[in-house]
Amino acid sequence: MFNMLYEWFWWDRIWLPVNLTWADLEDREGRVYAKASHLYVTVPYAFVFLLIRYLFERWIATPLAFSAGIRQRVHLRAQDNPILEHYYTTQSRNPAQADIDGLSKKSSLSVRQVERWFRRRRGQDRPGVLKKFREASWRFVFYLLAFFGGIAALYDKEWFYDTREVWTGFPKQSMLESQYWYYILEMSFYCSLVFSIAFDVKRKDFKEQIIHHLATLVLLSFSWCVNYIRVGTLVMLVHDASDVLLESAKLFNYAKWERTCKTLFVLFAIVFMVTRLIIFPFWLIHCTWVYPVHHYPAFFGYYFFNVMLVVLLCLHIFWAYLILCMIRKFMFGTVSLLCNIYLSSIHISKSILISIKYLLGKDIDIETS
Numbered sequence: 001m002f003n004m005l006y007e008w009f010w011w012d013r014i015w016l017p018v019n020l021t022w023a024d025l026e027d028r029e030g031r032v033y034a035k036a037s038h039l040y041v042t043v044p045y046a047f048v049f050l051l052i053r054y055l056f057e058r059w060i061a062t063p064l065a066f067s068a069g070i071r072q073r074v075h076l077r078a079q080d081n082p083i084l085e086h087y088y089t090t091q092s093r094n095p096a097q098a099d100i101d102g103l104s105k106k107s108s109l110s111v112r113q114v115e116r117w118f119r120r121r122r123g124q125d126r127p128g129v130l131k132k133f134r135e136a137s138w139r140f141v142f143y144l145l146a147f148f149g150g151i152a153a154l155y156d157k158e159w160f161y162d163t164r165e166v167w168t169g170f171p172k173q174s175m176l177e178s179q180y181w182y183y184i185l186e187m188s189f190y191c192s193l194v195f196s197i198a199f200d201v202k203r204k205d206f207k208e209q210i211i212h213h214l215a216t217l218v219l220l221s222f223s224w225c226v227n228y229i230r231v232g233t234l235v236m237l238v239h240d241a242s243d244v245l246l247e248s249a250k251l252f253n254y255a256k257w258e259r260t261c262k263t264l265f266v267l268f269a270i271v272f273m274v275t276r277l278i279i280f281p282f283w284l285i286h287c288t289w290v291y292p293v294h295h296y297p298a299f300f301g302y303y304f305f306n307v308m309l310v311v312l313l314c315l316h317i318f319w320a321y322l323i324l325c326m327i328r329k330f331m332f333g334t335v336s337l338l339c340n341i342y343l344s345s346i347h348i349s350k351s352i353l354i355s356i357k358y359l360l361g362k363d364i365d366i367e368t369s
Contacts, residue, residue: 014300014301015225015226015301016226016299017171017297025171031172031174032175033175034180034183034224038184039187039221039224041184042184042191043191045184045185045188046192047192049188049189049192053192053196056138061134061137061138062130062134064133064137065130065133065137068255070130070254071130078120078121081109081117083103083107084103084107084121085121100118131201132250132254133250133254135200135201136251139243139247140244140251143240143243143244143247146186146240147243149182149185150233150236151237153176153182153233157230159234160234163231163234163283163284164291166231166234167291173230175227179229182233183224183229183233186220186236190220194210194214208319211315212315215315218308219232219235219308220232220236222304222308231284231287234284234287235309238275238280239275239276242271242272245267246265246268246272249265266327269324269327272316272319276319277316280312281313285306285310285313288306
């Protein structure tokens with residue numbers, strides 16, 4: 001039964017274009033291809049990342065936080081109470097008034113004492129600024145190194161400048177050593193993020209982050225196995241570009257450098273909108289949706305890959321909405337800065353629309369009032 005499922009899952013007709021088999025992706029004639037077995041190494045590398053992260057947060061991020069005036073906040077601990085603790089862990093962290101009255105009778109405490117206990121208990125679980133600073137520092141360092149590493153791996157490749165070259169000679173494209181390490185390190189990092197979910201700070205978009213990490217791992221794994229490596233490196237680079245600015249903005253926010261934080265966040269928002277909502281759909285999804293069918297008929301793997309990219313795009317749209325809400329919140333009333341942002345966005349939009357016109361071959365009106 002297992003062998004039958006295994007053979008069905010790896011059936012050539014599912015993942016490869018017509019008239020191609022897995023035998024065509026065997027190393028020969030000086031060409032080296034990615035193998036599914038290579039992905040096993042990402043698991044031990046993920047634990048190596050966790051170890052490096054622990055050492056980094058302890059010996060580098062923590063002293064840096066102290067130098068920025070960030071200290072570990074000490075919360076008042078709630079007194080041990082098995083009845084209230086059981087309700088807190090199994091029912092709700094914010095009990096309704098009727099439940100508070102019932103817990104007051106069961107625990108022989110006054111209503112006010114029960115409310116105070118839940119406030120203190122929630123405070124114990126609330127992550128401190130120091131913890132947030134250490135996590136943001138680690139992500140900032142990785143995204144910064146990954147972004148410049150991606151630039152170094154791609155700047156001299158023809159598909160970096162012309163996405164049509166992504167499919168030249170596909171799938172018989174030899175894997176480069178730079179592509180191997182770029183993929184393995186990125187996937188190992190995202191695996192480490194999945195492994196550390198249990199003790200990382202849980203944010204409002206926790207579920208969306210989980211979907212994003214899993215979708216990213218599935219996309220990278222699939223693109224690795226079927227030799228979609230060229231477009232995969234472009235997708236990773238586009239994602240890392242804005243993450244660097246986001247994590248740096250968080251660091252300055254935790255350090256109470258509000259002006260620097262707001263400036264970086266606005267820059268992050270601009271880069272995010274350009275890379276995730278313009279370059280990603282109009283360049284990369286266009287590249288994976290339109291160009292492949294010029295070389296071979298559509299197949300299941302073609303649709304699967306593009307659907308996963310659209311899932312990421314939907315997450316980008318969700319986060320773009322949150323970003324715009326945050327900008328509106330802290331920039332409302334700051335007319336001069338908003339005007340500068342507006343004027344900058346006009347120039348950026350013009351350049352983007354001209355590029356889209358060239359890419360899609362469509363007539364687009366770029367006149368602005």
